[in-house]
Amino acid sequence: MTTTAATVPNPIGIPPEPDTWSIGPPRLLAAGYDAMRPYDRVAPRLLNRDQLIRDTTTVGLLGRGGAAFPVAAKLRAMPRRRAATVVVNGSESEPASYKDRILMRHSPHLVLDGALVVAHALRARRVLVAVNDEPAAAALHHAVGHRSDARTVRIAGTGGRFAGGEARAVLRALGGGPAIAPGRRVLPSVRGYRGTPTFLSNVETFAQIGLLATLGPRAFADTGIADEPGTTVLTVTGAVGRPGVVEVPHGTPLSVLLCEVGAAPGAAILLGGYHGSWWTGDPAVPLSRPILAAAGATLGAGVVCVLGPETCPLAELAHVTGYLADESAGQCGPCMFGLPTLAHDLQRAVGGHRSAASDLRRRLTLVPGRGACAHPDGTARFVESGMRAFVADIERHRTVGGCGRPMRGHLTVSPTWQEVAR
Amino acid sequence: MTRSWRERRIHVDWTRCDGHGLCAVLFPEVIGSDEWGFPVIDGRPLSPDEIVHARRAIASCPALALRLETRSVKQPARST
Numbered sequence A: 001m002t003t004t005a006a007t008v009p010n011p012i013g014i015p016p017e018p019d020t021w022s023i024g025p026p027r028l029l030a031a032g033y034d035a036m037r038p039y040d041r042v043a044p045r046l047l048n049r050d051q052l053i054r055d056t057t058t059v060g061l062l063g064r065g066g067a068a069f070p071v072a073a074k075l076r077a078m079p080r081r082r083a084a085t086v087v088v089n090g091s092e093s094e095p096a097s098y099k100d101r102i103l104m105r106h107s108p109h110l111v112l113d114g115a116l117v118v119a120h121a122l123r124a125r126r127v128l129v130a131v132n133d134e135p136a137a138a139a140l141h142h143a144v145g146h147r148s149d150a151r152t153v154r155i156a157g158t159g160g161r162f163a164g165g166e167a168r169a170v171l172r173a174l175g176g177g178p179a180i181a182p183g184r185r186v187l188p189s190v191r192g193y194r195g196t197p198t199f200l201s202n203v204e205t206f207a208q209i210g211l212l213a214t215l216g217p218r219a220f221a222d223t224g225i226a227d228e229p230g231t232t233v234l235t236v237t238g239a240v241g242r243p244g245v246v247e248v249p250h251g252t253p254l255s256v257l258l259c260e261v262g263a264a265p266g267a268a269i270l271l272g273g274y275h276g277s278w279w280t281g282d283p284a285v286p287l288s289r290p291i292l293a294a295a296g297a298t299l300g301a302g303v304v305c306v307l308g309p310e311t312c313p314l315a316e317l318a319h320v321t322g323y324l325a326d327e328s329a330g331q332c333g334p335c336m337f338g339l340p341t342l343a344h345d346l347q348r349a350v351g352g353h354r355s356a357a358s359d360l361r362r363r364l365t366l367v368p369g370r371g372a373c374a375h376p377d378g379t380a381r382f383v384e385s386g387m388r389a390f391v392a393d394i395e396r397h398r399t400v401g402g403c404g405r406p407m408r409g410h411l412t413v414s415p416t417w418q419e420v421a422r
Numbered sequence B: 001m002t003r004s005w006r007e008r009r010i011h012v013d014w015t016r017c018d019g020h021g022l023c024a025v026l027f028p029e030v031i032g033s034d035e036w037g038f039p040v041i042d043g044r045p046l047s048p049d050e051i052v053h054a055r056r057a058i059a060s061c062p063a064l065a066l067r068l069e070t071r072s073v074k075q076p077a078r079s080t
Helices: A049-058 A071-076 A099-106 A108-122 A134-145 A167-174 A203-220 A254-261 A289-294 A313-327 A333-350 A356-364 A375-389 A391-400 B022-026 B048-060
Strands: A002-004 A019-023 A085-090 A126-131 A153-157 A198-202 A231-238 A244-249 A268-271 A277-279 A303-307 B002-012 B031-033 B039-041 B066-076
Touching (some): A049 A203, A085 A108, A085 A167, A099 A134, A126 A167, A134 A153, A167 A198, A333 A375, B002 B048, B022 B031, B048 B066
Parallel strands (some): A085 A126, A085 A198
Antiparallel strands (some): A002 A019, A231 A244
16 A cells, blocks of 8 residues: 655755655655656646636645645636736745655756646746755755756745745745735735735645646546545654655545554544644544535644654643744734744643633633734644544643653654654 | 625734734734734724724734735625
8 A cells, every 4th residue: 555755865865854755656755766857757737827726626626735725726816917926835834844854855847847837827927946955955855857848947945934935925025025814815816926826825735737638537536535635745744653754645534644654542632733623523534625624623724643642732832832923923912912922821731820721711711813914813722622533631730730651742843854754 | 695794804924923012002902912912803894984093903913914815705685
């Protein structure tokens, strides 16, 4: 059932990278470690606007950056008569995520294919790839230099931390501003990069579009489920035997993935990263964005974190919330003051403080929807679902002052893979 | 036959708001404040009588963080 990607020595010479493999035949990861080879594939099949909208509708392609917005709807929202820009968001600012870097480093041509297919369909004059990782930028530069159709592509470095990866923060950084979301919510399709209508999506979304253009919708739907054909690329971290980046067909049961990565029985599962939620439902729930959305959960940017039964979940929750508070851009009051307060309340809950849980519940209503970006909303969702998932632990800390387990740091807050896979 | 009307709400630009708190003092019926002094606005659309109060609160903001946001709503008329 498992196919391991080719184990050619890593050509870029970078520190340890996540293990990369797939359940079932690899697709996005099938390009393997050929980033540095000459580009010998045929150019992607170019589609016009209506064809691309039709094909992305047929396969129900959803954005892979976190919001799972339908790609076809995003394409349809682009105005026809204005010079458009295509932006590949490769900033990957979530510490537990690594899949975008893997795709850019090892399948840069596929990512570029997708970006160029969209650019052709929208008659965009500019394609920008926002990257926050040197090996990924090097692989993309190399790939651009080896193809004749990529003259419009520019690779741009973006700084920025967690909240700097949000779409409008990235657009602002690309335009020369700070990597923080602007105060007014204007859709990028209306006014994006330097005021032009902009189609922006996550790296994996473009890789999927590249694949869809090459395969066509019928072959694209050879794997996955009717609700959501195709595959998705996940980053699995935490208390597992084999952390890494895994490509899975949509519909793969969560329990199969957990077995594949060697998660301990009784582990708690966080779906969607640190803006996601703890999954306490059916352990065999199919991994698919529409199915999880119907259950009130999200795959986010494809991050699955596993918390082993030997660590204190409340302390882990408090630790990550403290990190998220530090990552606030600090420009909106309710986020700047609210998130540290949530982290502090969680620390109080760890210490068994009587009023900690009720304080948390009250303050959780004061955070969502009150910022320029979704950082406060995502953090509140993470904390709120943690309080539901670990209600017994909160009670135990409150009554006996603790659970006797140390904080082992299963939830990483470091973006380097060595730390993640510790 | 569809009915259409405009809904108006107060919108906060959170990047500008510094929590001066004047809006909550001037228009307490709709704007409260949280423990850090930032406005808490109930999400319902403003009634015509409230618009004048809303405008006053918006004009008084030293950070120019408030705006009146207008949205058109269309709803098919209920069949009888």
